[in-house]
Amino acid sequence: MSTTKQTNISASDKSLISDLDNQIRSYVQANGTDKDADLLDQAITDIRKHHGHQLRKSGQPFIIHPLRVASSICRAGLDAPTVVAALLHDIIEDTKITHKDIHERYGSWYADIVTGLTKIKKPVRQKSVTADNLDATYQRMLKTMVQDVRALFIKLFDRLDNMRDMDAMPRDKQRRISLETLNIYVPIAERLGLTRICQEHTELCFKLLYPKRYKKTLKEIDELKKDRISTINAMQDSLRFNIEKQKLPFHKIEPLFVHPASRIQESGPIDHILEGFRIVVKNSLDCFQALGIIHTNYYVIPLKIRDYISNPLWNGYEGIQTELRIEGEQTCIEIVSEEMLKKNQYGIMAHWHGSPTELADYYQIYLSQLDQMAGDEEVRMLDVMSYVQSDQIQVYSPKGDMLVFPKGATVLDFAYGIHSELGNHCIGALVNPSSVSTTKKRVPRERQLFAGEALQIITDPGIHPREEWLKQVKTAKSRSQIKKAVEHQKVINARNSGRALLERKLREIGTEQDVEKWIKSKVVKEALKAENLSANKFFQEIGLQKRPLQQFLRKYKLLHFERTGRLKEMISPVFWGNIFGGDKNIFLIDDVQNPLIKLASCCFPIPGDKISGFIHDDKEIEIHLANCSKKILKNKSSPPKIIPIAVSWKISKKISRSHVIHLLVIDGTGILFQITKIIKDAGVAIINSATAAKNEKEADIRIKLESVTWPVFHKIVEKLRPLKFVKQIWEEPPQES
Template structure:
């Protein structure tokens, strides 16, 4: 292929001082999820280096048409011109980075639009190129891809965490619309990690940690195992360089000692498979250093114990021969019980398919085998990139594409139900964990869920409406609590009832991001008015405590909405009511706006170090979900109270002497407010009591009868399992009116013969 000089090389930065000077002082926006390009290695200056696209065009010419290749060259020239004068810290022209990203995408044989987006992926973020300009030059699809890859550096955020979460949300939602976004992004991150050596130690660790926490799970979830392993290795080498070097030397030294065993196993397996007329490609699987390190840490094994497990991969020609090869190997070496997994019949979430078996090889050493076909091997290494386009010409979806599409669609569902970026990030990270369990519907459809998922997670996976109306569940035809964890092979049945609604308690045990976001969305919706009223009350009290004017003028509200990214004042009130915003911080923000509007300075005098001197909230115990009584200490009327503002849960009311409240208050004092009991209390409250009794016949019946005679209701009772002891401790959860009622009940029970001690339990 003929390549013009402008295609093959980038003019040296010395010839473009005019553009370099205009960008020399450019600063990166703060608080981005991905490290800024200046941190990864861009700077401006002079150099004589050139960047070539010879290798890229050679790769692309194998599968792109001449017209598509021409468009790619146009994208290169555009990016080349925009990045003139910009250099990496390694001394290379900055354009070498987009070219390297495009080459990685070309290895996956992504289409021309994705390659163009790879070449242009930094021009919006670094060079202030507008999306409209990209649409004009390269069309809307390419512009949309580049926009999805660009971070939100034009928006000011209240914190770095908020900015990181919002950038992550933008990237994942763009990925949900077009999976090519994340493929280009992973290629971008891979090249940045390969060239991270020039950075400072602190930045290397920060970027490596982010890669390990976010991009490695995404690569695994999409089945991109080659990138998954390389990103893991690179992150490990920068996070723990000494451990990485030590393991590297140990593995190198151990290789020589392993050659004899490996050769003997390979020869035996080849001979046995050939005798069974199975054509197979057999390779030894080298464990990654991070894989060795993780296994040593999690299973508390020594280095020699981990390395003494030999791994081989067998790639056969047909689906049936996978199982024939398995039987042949089991005849050659004895299988280890419980060490066989059939990922062909039930593929992993990311589409991975193989038979896994562990056998006892020569000298009694464990030998792990993976058996798969060539197509399975291609998907195992490249995942969704092996056939990234959602639909073929007939519009049909493959099994892997259906699973990927379902997961990407779930991101959009979570986005619709999520209040903010930080919550969205929390939910999605939960779903990125690779471990999973496979369960069945009553009609034998397989459902994959994260390990630890419950029957309620299963219900929400089927449909949000089913989850919202769930009242009971069965596992393997037996009734179980909704919090019951699922295990591989379980048959799960969900029982619903019209009118049933989610409970706030569900948030304490659901596992999947979809379930958590759906429950929170429902609770926010039904309790919105209550949260608005609570938030307005809290804000007024915070303003009064700061001696500020609590009257919010229309002009003040307009400025407050502009600077807080809220659409209405009620939205701010609701956020305060559910704990998303701190009333004290919003009050101080309002004071700042009042000062700008020439509010008298005397009204701004406040003690910022005493956030708890707000007027107290008055409760009667019949409030909705926005005010909850803490289950640890179970407050009752007459107790002194303190309230904790918890995110998405409103106010959690504790007794003032609750040990849990004391610890949490020391950690985060800004989120605590004073709470008082009201005068219109007309309900009973839960309370726990402990009763130490002699283990006499009928003692439980006598204590329970006296509790009933004291006008209290027993809702739960527990006792020691050991019946041979002389003394037994009974624990009751009862319903009473107030502290006076409780004191009378304790006196009555204490008089019973056989009762040694009775007290209120607030542990």
């Protein structure tokens, strides 16, 4: 937001710069150390030197902006180092000063804070990467804020000053920055309990995004105040009279009017002007006494009392809320102490004692959630926006520790929120386990959390994360932990499969050594070294059939042909191939639940289908129908870590079990009749069925069949697939035992 044109500074701007300079110096002198004062002098000198020739779009000297941001930090009561960092926050972005320069002149903390608040600029002639640069900027900023929350305060005041000075910006930039502010910085300020900052940000966005509606809203609010002021004054006098009658000391009773910021998403007419009344007393005990007084003098609306003194909201809000009828009108009442009011409006800045650790502890829950996002490379800014804008619920561990989750989070999110291993083996939870009730309510892991409840997680060591679990969680942390566990399990399964294959091979060729001794033998170590393989990687590759074991053993003469040569002559080549796998490398599928395989979601093959396979990242084999149009073909465009492999079914035709099939169909008449007729013609009974509308044109039909063999099930599916109204058909994974 700067230009480099040099002009004379007006007398009013000179006076403003001088006043801000004096305010900042006085604050640091009173609240900082001698070293802080020296760094402040240095910072003011540096910004005068490097920003002195720059102008804002408004025509003001650019130096006014960092001075105003630093002045806001002073008024917020933050520490002297934060004031210095605020002065320097734009110096890397808008001048030739670098991270190294800041590090040498001020130290590593200042260099990291300023760099974290600096935009990542897009490369020349690469307009298409703007979104990626924006995400990279947010990720950097997020990491900096998590490391030191003071960076977040600098950014909020920086954005607030920019929004106040937005009139001179082009219309498209006004809209872009306002939307960014509304979607990201406003929710963050709200989550931190910075009500005043949140409201001002929102009102400025309203003014810039919808200027006509904003002016109309101000006019409506003013007119409604004039129309209702006599009634509101009478209600206020009634409250004051009843509290004074009981001789309870109080600071003030004030009406709470509709704020313009609350109307930014509302285009209709304003139907009320009074939000309620706030009663401000001396301390928390007086809050409860005030509640008793008004509850004995007015009609109380049932189930509307909220005690946030005993149980504060996680962003720090404290107070009592209730609803009454005063002068025949239903009205909200907020009761707070003077200290609570300051904290509710300004967050921790209202009572902070200068310790960065105190700041971090106060916002520990919030920052820990952001930290999960900052540490996950797959998380985009949309995930962060979703988190900061989501409603939050508070739940408790059996020991009474409070945890906060976004609305819609599940028992599984709660388990992962406590510890990854607890989540990895979670099967459900007991709700309110310490209650006096003799029967404890048990719920499954996918059940959503409700505010205020306590949970005790139930685990089973035999249960491990599966990809379906990703649909059962809400938080970025849970998704990240599940993905890691599933990927790790795939690697372990591949290695175990390879180890078992090698053990069988060693027994067949008559080797007396077990796998561990064989793999550590000198000749095998040399073979693995020649192939640039570790023992674990070798097991993984032969387990996935990516590396044919037979060829490897022959190549390095590890088969001991002197032991097997005469035997090989005595039996047919076909029989010999069945024992050793032959030269053709085929992966035989003997169980659809084999953790090494993944049935492709695009075509959902089942035993009996002609199939193709592809090794993914040396971790699993993805199975497609042989004629699947979406399967990965072996050509130049194939990803380097995806390798085609021959696969075949080897599942016993005698195995019988129940199947649950889903059909995504184009909704219409007679559909269910045609589907059920095919199933009944196959001689199979339907245990139950259910239909759920996906949208106006599509529906999901779920059918549970009696226990049948794979050939019978395949026959049914083969006849269902060609139906014109069937878009997709798949089998639901068997439930965990």
